[in-house]
Amino acid sequence: MSAFSRALQAYPTLLRVGFAGALAYRAELLIWMLTTTMPLVSLALWTAVAESAPIGRFGAAEFTAYFMAALIVRQLTGSWLVWEMNMDIRSGSLSQRLLKPIHPLFVYSAENLAAIPLRALLCVPIAALALAAAGGERFQAAPAPLAIFAAALLGAWLLNFFTMALIGSLAFVMESSTAVFQLYLAGFMIFAGYLVPIELFPPALREIAAVLPFRYTLAFPVEVLIGLSGPRAALRDLAVQWAYAAATAATALWAWRAGVRRFAAFGG
Amino acid sequence: MAQAPLYSIEVKGLSKVYRVHEREAGLAAALRSVFRRRYKAVHAVEDLSFSIGFLGPNGAGKTTTLKVLSGLLHPTSGDVRVSGHVPQRREADFLKRITLVMGQKQQLLWDLPPVETFSLNRAIYGISGPAFKATMAELEELLDIARISSKPTRQLSLGERMKCELAAALLHQPEVLFLDEPTIGLDVSMQLGVREFIRRYNERHGATVVLTSHYMDDVAALCPRVIIIDQGRLRYDGDLPALVRSVRPHKRIALRTSAPLDRAALERIGGVLELDPARAVLQVPQDALREAVGHLLARPEVTDLTVEDPPLEEVMRELFSHKADEPVTAGGPEEKDA
Numbered sequence: 001m002s003a004f005s006r007a008l009q010a011y012p013t014l015l016r017v018g019f020a021g022a023l024a025y026r027a028e029l030l031i032w033m034l035t036t037t038m039p040l041v042s043l044a045l046w047t048a049v050a051e052s053a054p055i056g057r058f059g060a061a062e063f064t065a066y067f068m069a070a071l072i073v074r075q076l077t078g079s080w081l082v083w084e085m086n087m088d089i090r091s092g093s094l095s096q097r098l099l100k101p102i103h104p105l106f107v108y109s110a111e112n113l114a115a116i117p118l119r120a121l122l123c124v125p126i127a128a129l130a131l132a133a134a135g136g137e138r139f140q141a142a143p144a145p146l147a148i149f150a151a152a153l154l155g156a157w158l159l160n161f162f163t164m165a166l167i168g169s170l171a172f173v174m175e176s177s178t179a180v181f182q183l184y185l186a187g188f189m190i191f192a193g194y195l196v197p198i199e200l201f202p203p204a205l206r207e208i209a210a211v212l213p214f215r216y217t218l219a220f221p222v223e224v225l226i227g228l229s230g231p232r233a234a235l236r237d238l239a240v241q242w243a244y245a246a247a248t249a250a251t252a253l254w255a256w257r258a259g260v261r262r263f264a265a266f267g268g
Numbered sequence: 269m270a271q272a273p274l275y276s277i278e279v280k281g282l283s284k285v286y287r288v289h290e291r292e293a294g295l296a297a298a299l300r301s302v303f304r305r306r307y308k309a310v311h312a313v314e315d316l317s318f319s320i321g322f323l324g325p326n327g328a329g330k331t332t333t334l335k336v337l338s339g340l341l342h343p344t345s346g347d348v349r350v351s352g353h354v355p356q357r358r359e360a361d362f363l364k365r366i367t368l369v370m371g372q373k374q375q376l377l378w379d380l381p382p383v384e385t386f387s388l389n390r391a392i393y394g395i396s397g398p399a400f401k402a403t404m405a406e407l408e409e410l411l412d413i414a415r416i417s418s419k420p421t422r423q424l425s426l427g428e429r430m431k432c433e434l435a436a437a438l439l440h441q442p443e444v445l446f447l448d449e450p451t452i453g454l455d456v457s458m459q460l461g462v463r464e465f466i467r468r469y470n471e472r473h474g475a476t477v478v479l480t481s482h483y484m485d486d487v488a489a490l491c492p493r494v495i496i497i498d499q500g501r502l503r504y505d506g507d508l509p510a511l512v513r514s515v516r517p518h519k520r521i522a523l524r525t526s527a528p529l530d531r532a533a534l535e536r537i538g539g540v541l542e543l544d545p546a547r548a549v550l551q552v553p554q555d556a557l558r559e560a561v562g563h564l565l566a567r568p569e570v571t572d573l574t575v576e577d578p579p580l581e582e583v584m585r586e587l588f589s590h591k592a593d594e595p596v597t598a599g600g601p602e603e604k605d606a
Contacts, residue, residue, distance in 0.1 A: 003360045006394050013391030017377070017384050024379035095340050096375040099368055100392050101360035107392075261342050261356075 007102045011110060018114025029115060033075065033122060042195050043067035056200055057228070065139065066197050068127040069222040074194070075123040077157040077217065079112050082181045085168030090176070094263065105165055105256065112161060145224060148234045152221035155238065158245040160217050165252040172259025187212070193219030199228065213248070216241035283500075284332050285344040329500040330480035331370075334446045337478065338368040351444055364393060367442040371449035374421075374433055382417040382424075382432035386439060393440035400439070406472075407435040410465050427458035434465065445469075447479040451486055463489050484580035498588055509577070515587050516578045519557050521550045523564060524572035537563050551578075 022029060046063040049055065058066070085108070088094040097104035131139065167184060170177035189195055191214035198209045198219050209215050220237050223229040229237065335341040336348060339355035339362065348355055353362035376385045390400045408414040411431040416424060424432065430450065438445070447466065451459040467490055470477050481487055487494060487508065494511060496504040504511055521538070523529070528545040537560045538552035552560045557575065564570050 006360070009394065010391035013387060017380070017388045020380055020384060021377060092373060095335070095368075095370070095373060098340055098358065099338065099363060099366075099375075100389075101363040102392050263340070 003101070003103070007106045010102060011106075014107060014110035015114045018111040019117065021111065022115040022118050026118065029118060030122060032080070033119060037071070038189075038194060039067040039070040039074065042070075046196075058197065058200065062226075064130060064133075065226045066222060066228075068131050069139075069225045070194065070218060071123060072127050073153065073156065073218055073221045073225070075119045076116055076153060077160050077221075078119075079157075079160045079164045081108055081112060081161060081164035082168045082177060084108065084111075085165070086171045086177050089168075089171040089259075089263065098260070098263070105253070108165070109161060113157075139226060144231060145227065145234070148231070148238060149221060149224045151238055152224050152234075152241060155241040155245050156217050156221050159213060159241065159248055162245065162248040162252040163213070163217070166248060166255050169252065169255035169259045172255075172262050188214050188217065191215060192217055193222065197228075213244045216244055283343060283345045284329075284336060284341060329497050331448050332500075333497065334368065334448050334478065334480055338366055338446050339363070340368070364440055365442055366444045366446065367437040367440070368446040369433055369437045369448065369450055371430070371452035374429065375436055376421045376429065376432055378421050381420055382413070382436065385421075385432075385436045386417070389436055389439050395440055399441075403439055403441060404435075407438060410468060411435055427454050427461075430454060430458070430462060431465075434462070438469065441473065442475065443473075444476045445478070447477065449481055450479065451481065451483055459483065459485070466490055484584065488580055496587065503587065508580075512577045512580070512583050513554065515583045517554055518551045518578065519554060520576045520578055521552060521557075521560060521564065522574045522576060523548045523550070523570050525569045526571050527569045529567070529569055 043063060046055075046058070046067070047060045050058060050060045050063055054062075085094075088097065094104070097107060100107070163184070164181075167177050167181050170180055174180070191198075191209045191212050193209070193215060198206055198215060201209060209219075216237070220229070220241060224234050332341065336343050337350055337355055339350075339358045342356045351362065351365050353359060353365075355362065376382055377388070386404065389395075395403070408417075411434060413428070413431050413435055416428050417432060417435070421429060421432070434450070445466075450466070451462050454462065463486055466477060466479070469475065470490075477490065479486065479490060492507055494504065494506065494508050495502065496511070504514075518539075520541070525546055525548065529543065529548055531540060531543055534540050534543065534548060534550060538550040538556070540548065541551055542549040550560070550564075561573065561575065564573055
């Protein structure tokens with residue numbers, strides 16, 4: 001049996017034990033989720049601005065739909081792998097993962113995915129209530145956009161996960177990779193459409209955002225979900241997103257392999 | 269050596285150099301280190317070759333060697349083969365054949381009961397249902413963990429955790445066991461329990477056990493063959509009694525007496541290490557032992573007599589007080605057993 005098919009066979013158990021772990025850390029998870037409620041702050045700001053007159057295509061209802069969708073996408077695709085890898089590499093705990101006949105990134109991915117149902121359980125009802133109150137009809141219900149949205153959501157998760165794995169791998173050569181993560185986060189805040197919908201950017205900045213990968217981790221699935229993006233544009237963006245995800249995965253796996261050679265397995 | 273291919277572990281010229289960032293204390297040094305970092309090469313293991321307990325003081329290179337053997341570290345130079353594999357390639361087939369238990373690093377999931385780690389390992393190692401059941405039953409019997417393995421790991425005592433660590437590490441029935449200080453921090457009875465388990469596991473499964481420890485009792489109880497490294501260099505490779513003979517070529521004779529013995533008379537037989545009214549300890553060269561015992565047994569005051577090797581701690585102290593580049597040669601065994 002190949003290593004990959006064995007890993008796939010082990011995946012349901014990895015997910016089950018990961019879920020049990022997420023349940024054990026439910027309080028921490030809730031607090032961590034509360035730190036990612038920036039879309040709610042943006043929502044309050046922008047609906048206040050849009051009260052007098054809409055900005056472009058965005059009135060109060062559009063802002064509500066956009067930022068609620070952003071909250072959902074962020075919660076379902078976010079990854080804290082950088083912190084975990086940074087701690088595992090610096091403390092030497094990575095040793096236990098390296099001793100297993102399954103790639104550690106595979107196990108990390110299961111732990112990450114296993115927490116999503118709990119995060120969904122906590123955030124989806126809040127977002128659904130807010131949407132029902134205002135802007136609910138803007139959500140796409142037809143099967144085609146929903147299918148594109150599902151693919152975009154998975155693409156966003158993959159892109160996020162491998163970006164975090166790539167930055168996390170820097171801890172093999174740097175004393176801490178979290179500083180680089182802060183830098184990435186600054187780029188994400190601006191270019192992912194987290195604070196302001198990209199459509200409202202000045203044209204030059206919009207063009208830069210279209211080229212950078214950040215948009216594909218958040219704004220793109222959000223735009224598909226609330227119908228800001230037509231099917232043709234959405235499919236093209238989906239191809240770009242998956243290409244970014246594949247390239248990031250390849251780079252992250254390369255960085256991991258190079259990094260493990262330098263792993264000093266201290267502290268044990 | 270004709271038997272060389274049979275060795276499950278082969279090490280030739282192994283070296284591992286860590287590049288360590290060095291800076292002095294203080295703000296100025298911190299700022300300086302931002303612009304100009306000073307690195308120091310620390311030779312953890314230097315040119316080590318052996319074809320298996322590992323003895324040595326803190327910092328000797330025991331753990332580094334174990335980490336290289338288990339594929340966690342890439343050696344700076346040298347050749348290592350374990351069960352025919354190059355460890356640092358970390359091939360799945362290799363990882364399924366080995367296990368590494370670190371006394372100070374755990375694999376048990378902290379907030380979940382050990383049974384969850386067991387089922388995780390079952391999935392990761394692809395252990396079939398019947399094999400898992402049989403191995404689990406055996407480990408539960410040998411380690412007496414059936415009662416504790418459903419409690420969250422964080423609520424277990426150190427000794428209970430170590431037993432569950434051993435179970436988690438052995439579920440896939442590895443043929444090579446690397447045990448790094450498995451009894452560290454455990455109380456005496458728990459140390460005995462873990463030691464007994466390792467011995468019985470080795471007997472039942474014929475697994476190769478490579479163990480590092482600075483508890484001499486671990487080594488004396490478990491290891492027919494001993495490798496001693498100090499400052500990353502091999503100092504001794506052979507069996508334990510031969511090591512004791514080579515470093516301390518004396519035997520100890522402990523006496524119980526019904527009346528005080530005369531010191532001068534005892535000193536004619538051997539060195540007097542202890543002397544009180546009811547007890548005496550003498551030290552005599554190996555070749556004078558028979559004659560000394562004869563003399564002592566002829567004395568009516570002697571009610572009991574035992575012949576012992578010097579305590580291992582003493583042997584080690586003496587060994588490590590020599591320079592690290594002086595190999596221990598005298599009295600090494602002729603035949604080596606991997």
